[in-house]
Amino acid sequence: MAIHPQDRLSGDADPFKGDPNFMASLARGLEVIQAFTPQRRLLSISQISQKTGIPRAAVRRCLYTLGKLGFVYAEDGKNYQLRPRILSLGHAYLASTPLARAAQPVLKQLSEMLNESCSIATLDGDDILYIARASSSRIMTIDLDIGSRLPAWSTSMGRVLLSYLPEEQLNALLGRITMIRYTPQTVDSVAKLREELKRVRQQGYALNDQELEMGLRSIAVPLMNPQGGVEAALNVGVHAGQVSAEELRTRVLPELQNAARELALLLD
Incomplete structure (x- = not known):
């Protein structure tokens, strides 16, 4: 438990x-x-x-x-x-996780190709936990790094991970979260969040358009294991003033999906 x-x-x-x-x-x-x-x-x-x-x-x-x-x-x-x-407490996990160990070169290549920040996170309780990151520039007011946590329901990677949870587990999580209106664009009800999670599952990606912080857009895809389960999520974050939501779908999403397929090989 x-x-x-x-x-x-x-x-x-x-x-x-x-x-x-x-x-x-x-x-x-x-x-x-x-x-x-x-x-x-x-x-x-x-x-x-x-x-x-x-x-x-x-x-x-x-x-x-x-x-x-x-x-x-x-x-x-x-x-x-x-x-x-205190970092020694998390080192054993990161050192023993093939994805966390081997993902950095792929993330770095993706970040350099897109000139944007890229991250991998897993679901830990009600939060996402960053296990790998390649940053081209700081795009949030808080400084994210390996070990950082954010509420899963309000992030693109979190929504990808939540969308694949068994219904009973998802219901329990949605029943205990506190939804904060971070920006005027934040999803403001559990009902709306459920609809968004259904959409994420159907389309295979999540796009967060300035819901966590104004000026920040991000898009995320799942990292699938050979059994069809989701081990983690991969995302790219951009400045909303520089990259539109449409460009995220047309230019960034295909590269993100290619990187996800490459990283999925580590999950065999």
Whole structure:
């Protein structure tokens, strides 16, 4: 059972309460680590407690332990941030995943050919997780890199991945997400999102036209394994003022699909 950010590991809301094999202290430590984001690099004990629902005393112990192990530090003694050693936690996954290891040359070639930023992401809970990226320029106000996360429902890669989920799993996800109106063009209801996901599945790609951020367009396709399942998604992001939605379909989509077929060979 995966832990979603909205789940709390304290009190009656603990989904694992009563499981003798479940290590609550380890789970809390991981929740504390995941509280840090590109937008909130510095967090106090109180802020982490409020964000995770973990009592302040438990957060303090988690941070003390993580600090002793070299994963976090607080220069002023109050506001904590992650240390570079935290990257070692994700290195094992990236190093053991053929797609993440071998995709970079293909992404780099695609990025140079199109002169645009390209990424690969997988579905992790309700988010997409970036596992490979080649950037020609920064096109979002936040800086995306390997390990970055974004809400799946509001991104082109996320919608590709969601469109292939079994109905029961998709229903559960759509039942718990909070839809934020990021821009005037953001899909603003679950019903509309369902219709969009059906369209994505039928046409084989997702086009996000300034729904996550004004000025950003992106188009994504699935990376299929030999069994017909979707392992990840591949996308290209562009400046909306420079590349139209029609150009994304006519010029970028064929190259994206070619790259997806090449990368799919890694999934044998």
